[in-house]
Amino acid sequence: MVVPLFLNTNKLKTRLKEFPSEPGIYLMRNGEGDILYIGKSKKLQSRVRSYFQQSQHHSPRIALMLQQVTDIEFIVTDTEAEALALEANLIKQHQPYFNVLLKDDKKYPYVCITWSEEYPRIFITRKRRLNKERDRYYGPYVDAHLLRHTLRSIKQVFPLRQRLTPLFKDRPCLNYELGRCPGVCQGLISTEDYSKIVEKIAMIFQGRTGELITTLKCQMDEAAIKLNFEKAAMIRDQLKAINTLTVDQKVSLPDNTISRDAIALAKDTKHCCIQLFQIRAGRLVGRLIFFTDTNVGDSGAILQRVLEEHYWQADGIEIPTEIIVQYELPEMEIFAKWLSERKGRKVSITVPQRRLKAQLIDMVERNANYELERTQRKVEQNITAMKDLTQMLGLPELPRRIEGYDISHIQGTNTVASQVVFIDGIPAKQHYRHFKIKNPTVTIGHPDDFASMAEVISRRFRDYQVNNEERPDLIMIDGGKGQLSAVVAVLEELNLMEEFKVVSLAKRKEEIFLPRESHPLRTKVEQPGVLLLRQIRDEAHRFAVSFHRQQRIQQSRQSRLDEIAELGFERQKHLLAYFGSINYIREASMEDLQQVPGIGKALAQKIYTYFHSH
Numbered sequence: 001m002v003v004p005l006f007l008n009t010n011k012l013k014t015r016l017k018e019f020p021s022e023p024g025i026y027l028m029r030n031g032e033g034d035i036l037y038i039g040k041s042k043k044l045q046s047r048v049r050s051y052f053q054q055s056q057h058h059s060p061r062i063a064l065m066l067q068q069v070t071d072i073e074f075i076v077t078d079t080e081a082e083a084l085a086l087e088a089n090l091i092k093q094h095q096p097y098f099n100v101l102l103k104d105d106k107k108y109p110y111v112c113i114t115w116s117e118e119y120p121r122i123f124i125t126r127k128r129r130l131n132k133e134r135d136r137y138y139g140p141y142v143d144a145h146l147l148r149h150t151l152r153s154i155k156q157v158f159p160l161r162q163r164l165t166p167l168f169k170d171r172p173c174l175n176y177e178l179g180r181c182p183g184v185c186q187g188l189i190s191t192e193d194y195s196k197i198v199e200k201i202a203m204i205f206q207g208r209t210g211e212l213i214t215t216l217k218c219q220m221d222e223a224a225i226k227l228n229f230e231k232a233a234m235i236r237d238q239l240k241a242i243n244t245l246t247v248d249q250k251v252s253l254p255d256n257t258i259s260r261d262a263i264a265l266a267k268d269t270k271h272c273c274i275q276l277f278q279i280r281a282g283r284l285v286g287r288l289i290f291f292t293d294t295n296v297g298d299s300g301a302i303l304q305r306v307l308e309e310h311y312w313q314a315d316g317i318e319i320p321t322e323i324i325v326q327y328e329l330p331e332m333e334i335f336a337k338w339l340s341e342r343k344g345r346k347v348s349i350t351v352p353q354r355r356l357k358a359q360l361i362d363m364v365e366r367n368a369n370y371e372l373e374r375t376q377r378k379v380e381q382n383i384t385a386m387k388d389l390t391q392m393l394g395l396p397e398l399p400r401r402i403e404g405y406d407i408s409h410i411q412g413t414n415t416v417a418s419q420v421v422f423i424d425g426i427p428a429k430q431h432y433r434h435f436k437i438k439n440p441t442v443t444i445g446h447p448d449d450f451a452s453m454a455e456v457i458s459r460r461f462r463d464y465q466v467n468n469e470e471r472p473d474l475i476m477i478d479g480g481k482g483q484l485s486a487v488v489a490v491l492e493e494l495n496l497m498e499e500f501k502v503v504s505l506a507k508r509k510e511e512i513f514l515p516r517e518s519h520p521l522r523t524k525v526e527q528p529g530v531l532l533l534r535q536i537r538d539e540a541h542r543f544a545v546s547f548h549r550q551q552r553i554q555q556s557r558q559s560r561l562d563e564i565a566e567l568g569f570e571r572q573k574h575l576l577a578y579f580g581s582i583n584y585i586r587e588a589s590m591e592d593l594q595q596v597p598g599i600g601k602a603l604a605q606k607i608y609t610y611f612h613s614h
């Protein structure tokens with residue numbers, strides 16, 4: 001096991017002496033060489049040294065990180081601005097776990113445009129996947145209902161692809177006849193022309209609706225001059241729809257031609273809520289919300305970090321020319337210069353003094369306060385539930401981290417398990433895990449929930465001390481006395497039974513069982529601690545069922561094609577994209593199969609023979 005750097009005194013002293021007092025960035029790595037954290041500093045040596053001074057009182061997040069750091073690297077830059085830009089690029093590239101200042105709050109959705117695809121899709125998602133550089137995410141949006149309404153309105157007016165796979169292999173579906181789809185499945189529109197449609201929609205989510213309206217008006221007038229009244233009418237409908245989306249979002253400010261963002265925060269002793277209002281052409285087009293811990297820095301530092309993380313994910317054209325902030329930023333001039341370089345024109349950052357702009361910041365702060373109060377009420381409810389749970393189960397202290405487990409299958413097929421984690425009574429989805437059951441005795445027609453649960457607990461805890469994984473304060477099993485006994489046997493074998501508190505919650509009567517107790521606990525169905533356990537149980541069940549369903553769908557899609565030699569994943573994808581389903585592939589002739597990219601005569605013969613000999 002690699003010793004953490006803070007325990008290896010000689011190595012730490014030697015490493016710190018190597019750091020220069022110049023601007024640059026530093027990279028903290030663990031024993032496997034993975035990057036845990038990337039930071040910047042005007043003076044590298046003093047900044048990195050501060051992490052290892054005993055007088056420093058680190059937050060739990062930083063303390064946990066330092067327990068895993070085994071080496072630190074650095075890159076020197078000429079200026080602070082270069083360090084800022086390099087830090088942003090490296091964070092974007094590597095996505096280090098401890099660089100996530102903002103809580104990953106999955107309740108707020110994003111809009112994704114898949115520019116990495118030939119015909120980009122537009123959809124709502126609650127997970128940002130940054131593994132494809134060309135894809136763009138907009139949000140998170142606070143009002144999910146309004147966002148869905150907006151996207152529905154857009155799809156009714158702009159002709160977009162409506163299906164992932166074609167309904168018919170040789171003709172477009174009814175959406176084409178209704179004008180809702182330009183015939184993507186049959187290649188009736190070029191990728192260039194389709195991209196132009198998507199670019200217009202992207203302008204809405206970029207807050208450039210004023211610019212889009214101007215462009216569409218010019219196109220409508222041009223179409224009318226050319227007597228193309230059908231096209232002019234279509235653009236007129238698009239203009240009406242865009243105006244409807246923002247009709248009630250006017251923000252009273254002078255100089256309404258300026259694009260601006262306004263950011264403010266509200267905080268208590270533990271939590272900090274940050275809100276960012278996006279105002280384009282005098283209209284509020286987006287309201288983004290973020291959470292972090294109060295102790296990560298002073299108010300100005302928190303605002304700057306939020307803006308850094310927000311803008312390095314955005315295209316230069318999406319950066320406004322004016323940013324109004326509640327507090328002075330620590331590196332205001334450097335940050336403004338970096339944003340100006342990314343945008344290609346001057347970007348100003350100001351703390352408002354004029355009455356109207358100061359009122360705008362006050363409005364943003366009030367909204368942040370309301371959201372913080374809502375969070376505080378939720379935290380209080382969670383504390384009440386955890387106190388009740390502590391008393392009910394006889395725990396030594398509040399169970400900060402609770403792990404829930406469940407099994408999902410249909411008569412033994414595709415048996416999977418889930419692990420969900422609640423921290424302070426709130427789902428911590430970044431810690432969720434899936435398990436595929438590997439036990440050879442668990443087969444189709446021979447399910448075994450006890451053996452499956454035993455396997456999951458064994459895999460979770462057999463190396464948890466070696467891997468320095470976080471310790472759960474409570475383990476909750478979805479099931480009755482049988483599942484609980486199987487888990488207890490595993491923990492006893494691992495000599496961990498005295499270290500963990502384990503309970504099970506049976507679905508039928510919502511009964512709570514403790515190890516080696518023949519009767520359930522005497523509880524009330526609606527008491528706070530029981531409600532929290534039920535919430536965890538239901539979340540574990542949902543997560544297990546969704547993964548099980550995913551595995552079944554994946555198997556049904558791939559099993560037949562996987563049996564054909566030389567037919568790899570890419571060729572399978574081309575086949576399914578061309579024909580739409582395995583049934584159509586089965587009915588295809590040799591000539592039809594050879595029309596698919598990557599399918600030659602010999603492989604077409606193998607595919608045809610496979611389907612006509614089974």
